[in-house]
Amino acid sequence: MTLAATAISVQPQSGWTGAEISGVDLTAPLNEEQVAEIRAAMLRWKVVFFRDQFIGHDDHLRFARAFGAPTPAHPLFDAIPDPNYSTIYPIFRDRFKARFRGSGFDKPNWHADVTAAVNPPAASILRAEVIPPYGGDTQWANTVAAYEGLSAPLRRLADGLRAVHRFSPPDGATATDDYRRRIQDRPLLTEHPVVRVHPETGEKALYVNPGFTTHIVGISPHESRRLLGLFYDELARPEYTVRFKWEAGSIAFWDNRATVHLAPSDLTLDHDRRLYRVTLVGDVPVGPDGRASIALDGEPFEAAS
C-alpha cells in the first residue's frame, strides 16, 4: 500500500459540524485505513462531504457497504425506487410535485432520517447528480453540541424524558391520497429517549426533532410544546450548523444518530435537481438510563434482502 493511497485530508467546515474529505477516489474500493479515517472524521464532525465524485449507483453502494448494511430505500415508498436498486432512494424535484399538491414544496423541518422507526438509520449517504445553479443548500446541526449546550439542570431533565416519534405528512401539507394511504397502511410510531447515548462514541445527543417528534411522554401537552420548542431552539443554533452548497458529484455522509438536517426550501420548479440517498441500518437507541426505544407501531427498518 502506498502512502498516496491513504493521503486523506479532513478540512473542518465550521466550529462544530461538517468536514470536507479530499484525497479519495470513490470510483475505486476503499482500503481499511481509508474506511477507518472516514469513519473517524464522520464521528468527529457528524457529517463529511466529498467533491467531484462522479460515481454511479454501484460505486455509491460499494461506498455505503464499507460502513454498514443498506436499508430498503424507504419504509413507505417501496414502489418508487429503481427495481434494480432497491436500496437507492431518489430525491428528484418532480417527486415532490407528485407527492404534494399545490406549490409543490412544504416548509421543511429539521429532522433526522426515519426516526419514527424503532431503529432509525445509523447514517445516510446522499449523492448529487444534477444541481440547480442556485438554491438547494442543505444544512446539518450537531445534536451532541446541542445537548452539551444545555445547562446542567436541563440536561438532567432531558436525560429522564421519553418522546413519541411518528411518520405523518408535514404540517399544512396537502398530501395526495396515495401518500396518505401509504402512511395509514404502514404506520410507524416509536417511543425514543429524548437523549440518546451514541453507540460508537458514547456521547449524549439531543434526540428529538420537529420533523417526527409529536410529544414528550408523561407531561402535559402545554409542557411538551414548551420543552420541545426549547430543545428545537437549541438544535437550530447557528453555531452548531453547517450549510453545504451542492455541486454535481458532491456527496454528504452523515451520522443520523448525532445530527439533524434541514432540506432546502428555496428550490423552484425552473431547475432540475436529482440526488440519490442510501441509508444504513441503525440500532435501537438507548437513553442515559439504559432504557431502549419501544416500537409502538410498525416494523423495524432492517437490511434490504
Ligand SMILES: [Fe+2]
Ligand atoms: Fe432527510
